[in-house]
Amino acid sequence: MLISILGMIIRNKRKKLNITLEELSDLTGISAAELCYIENGKIKAPSSVFLYRLSNVLELDYNEMLNYKYASYYRLKELLNA
Secondary structure, X not given: OHHHHHHHHHHHXXXXXXXXXXXXXXXXXXXXXXXXXXXXXXXOOOOHHHHHHHHHHHOOOHHHHHHHHHHHHHHHHHHHHO
16 A cells, blocks of 8 residues: 555654654654554544645655655545446
């Protein structure tokens, strides 16, 4: 599922920048527990605000992150309309 890929991208970038979950929590205002859930794909629709904050701190493309968030929704919609 694409939301899991988004979580892996966030985790890999965080680790590449050598930032702990607690440090990322301090920088974004998102709890470490929620960050862990996002990284593990357990939050199926992370808040766009959260993604925006993460994109700024981790220097990731916000629009690309949104594509991962909404891709499964649009795919399901395509299948239902087929």
